[in-house]
Structure formats: structure tokens, C-alpha cells
Amino acid sequence: MKRIRKAVFPVAGLGTRFLPATKTIPKEMLTVVDRPVIQHVVDEARAAGIEHFVFVTGRNKHVIEDHFDKQYELEATLRGRNKTAELAQLEADTPAAGATSFTRQQEPLGLGHAVWCAREIIGDEPFALLLPDMLHLGVKPCLAEMIEAYEAKQGNIIGVYPVADDETHQYGIVDVGGATDKVAKIKAMVEKPAKGTAPSNLAISGRYILQPSIFNLLATQKRGAGGEIQLTDSMLELAAKEAFHAVRFDGRVYDTGSKLGFLSANVAYAMMRPDIAPEFRKAIGDILNG
Numbered sequence: 088m089k090r091i092r093k094a095v096f097p098v099a100g101l102g103t104r105f106l107p108a109t110k111t112i113p114k115e116m117l118t119v120v121d122r123p124v125i126q127h128v129v130d131e132a133r134a135a136g137i138e139h140f141v142f143v144t145g146r147n148k149h150v151i152e153d154h155f156d157k158q159y160e161l162e163a164t165l166r167g168r169n170k171t172a173e174l175a176q177l178e179a180d181t182p183a184a185g186a187t188s189f190t191r192q193q194e195p196l197g198l199g200h201a202v203w204c205a206r207e208i209i210g211d212e213p214f215a216l217l218l219p220d221m222l223h224l225g226v227k228p229c230l231a232e233m234i235e236a237y238e239a240k241q242g243n244i245i246g247v248y249p250v251a252d253d254e255t256h257q258y259g260i261v262d263v264g265g266a267t268d269k270v271a272k273i274k275a276m277v278e279k280p281a282k283g284t285a286p287s288n289l290a291i292s293g294r295y296i297l298q299p300s301i302f303n304l305l306a307t308q309k310r311g312a313g314g315e316i317q318l319t320d321s322m323l324e325l326a327a328k329e330a331f332h333a334v335r336f337d338g339r340v341y342d343t344g345s346k347l348g349f350l351s352a353n354v355a356y357a358m359m360r361p362d363i364a365p366e367f368r369k370a371i372g373d374i375l376n377g
């Protein structure tokens with residue numbers, strides 16, 4: 088069994104749901120409390136043992152590359168001012184030399200296309216895929232639970248979480264044949280099922296472990312829903328040949344690409360911070376009580 092060493096972060100999308108903020112700032116750099124969204128997701132991958140971080144970027148996204156680099160002037164200034172805690176945090180957040188790769192998706196042709204752009208860097212080994220706008224807040228990092236499941240089951244693994252029955256039409260939904268186990272074999276997947284037709288309420292959460300065979304399917308560049316090259320279409324083809332298991336995440340999932348998800352994530356993450364939570368709780372209370 089090959090270990091999961093590399094993770095892909097597709098960050099080339101336009102973030103149209105968050106305009107005008109995303110006109111010049113990538114949505115992945117918007118902050119949840121004081122860390123960019125992408126940093127939270129890289130933290131999750133590191134906690135799961137990922138060693139190499141592959142970013143699929145696009146135009147106007149170079150600030151993401153800068154974020155994961157050293158900032159010598161800033162560090163010298165902090166050192167001069169004895170800001171040791173801030174310096175240590177910057178150091179801890181920066182991946183080791185050679186542990187990052189950046190490739191470009193020249194046109195935002197869809198998530199499937201973005202993943203395909205990482206094929207040469209991934210090579211012939213299974214890899215993790217994390218959609219950076221989906222934040223997972225739980226006792227254990229979602230990807231760590233998925234890697235555990237991968238070590239037991241191999242094949243392909245998809246992170247899922249329960250959503251309200253009347254919202255299933257907004258998500259990619261998996262069919263696990265009614266199983267209630269944390270790890271369950273996937274029997275079928277359906278993208279945005281018509282209302283009342285979903286086989287379960289388990290939505291795909293934006294975390295995947297995929298075999299490199301997915302690249303051969305993505306290479307056909309077939310357009311799917313919305314004229315985009317969809318990852319789900321290739322996963323469906325792969326599922327006819329290889330096993331897929333779902334791992335249910337029991338924490339909270341926030342889609343920070345939507346305004347509501349972003350604002351909710353900020354409140355939830357602030358409440359987890361001992362240095363902020365007590366005063367923030369009071370401030371929110373004051374706002375709500377007028």
C-alpha cells in the first residue's frame with residue numbers, strides 16, 4: 088500500500104459568490120479569525136501527515152504563493168521588536184523548503200480540470216485532495232480520519248457529512264445503502280439530486296483520497312454540468328472499476344465560499360479560541376440584544 092504523502096489544493100476558481108471582495112483578493116486568503124482560509128486547510132493536511140503541498144493556482148493568486156514563503160523584512164522587524172511569539176507562529180506556519188509546488192490552471196475550466204493540472208507533480212501515487220473553501224471543525228482533523236480509513240480499506244475515500252433532508256439537492260450525495268457506520272462502502276454518487284430523490288443525506292464535504300488512475304479519466308476533458316470539467320463525472324467512472332468508501336465527518340463543515348458559511352465559520356472558530364471567545368461571546372450578545 089502506498090502512503091498518502093501529497094495533497095492537492097485547487098485555488099484557481101474565480102470566487103464569484105464573494106465579489107467584490109474577490110476582485111483582487113483570492114477567496115482562499117480571506118481570513119477566518121486571523122488565519123487565511125487556505126492556512127486552516129493546510130494545517131489540517133499537515134496534522135494528517137501530508138508532506139508535500141501542491142497548489143493549483145491561477146492569475147491573481149500569487150499572494151497565496153507569497154503567504155507560504157518566508158518574509159525576511161517582516162521577520163527582521165519582528166525580531167528587532169522582540170515579538171518572539173509572532174515570529175514563532177510565522178515559522179511554524181511556513182512549510183519546509185521544497186515541501187510546496189505551484190502549478191497554474193490557465194483557465195478556470197472546472198474542478199476536474201484543476202485536479203488534472205496537478206498530474207505531473209502527483210505522479211503515480213494516491214493523493215489527498217482538499218477543497219480549500221470547505222473548513223472542517225471537529226475533534227479530529229477530517230483528513231486524518233480519512234487516512235486511517237484508507238489504511239484499512241485502500242482504494243478511494245470521500246469525506247461526507249450529514250445535511251438537512253430538504254437541502255440535499257444542493258450537494259453531491261453518496262449512497263451507502265443505508266449503512267450507519269463511520270466508514271461505509273459507496274454504492275452510488277449523485278450530483279445535486281432533484282428534490283425528494285436523494286439516496287441519503289450524506290453530502291460530499293470537499294475532502295478526497297484518490298488513486299492516480301483518476302488522471303486518465305480526467306484527461307478526456309469531457310465537459311459536464313455547467314460546461315465545466317467536473318471531478319464527480321470522473322469519480323463516477325472510476326467507481327465502476329475501483330472501490331470508494333465514505334468517511335462520515337461528525338464535526339461541523341463550513342463552505343467559506345458562501346457569505347453565510349464564511350460568517351458562520353468566523354463565529355465558530357472565534358468561539359474555539361480561548362484568547363478571544365469570552366469577549367467575543369459578549370460582543371455578539373450585545374449585537375443580538377440590540
Ligand code: UTP
Nearest residue numbers: 097098099100101102103104195196197198201
Ligand atoms: P467553487 O465552485 O466553490 O469555487 O470550486 P469558485 O468557482 O471559485 O467559486 P464561485 O462559485 O465562483 O463563487 C471549489 C474549489 O475548486 C477550485 C476553487 O478555487 C475552489 O477552491 N476551482 C474551481 C479551481 O481551482 N478551478 C476551477 O476551474 C474551478
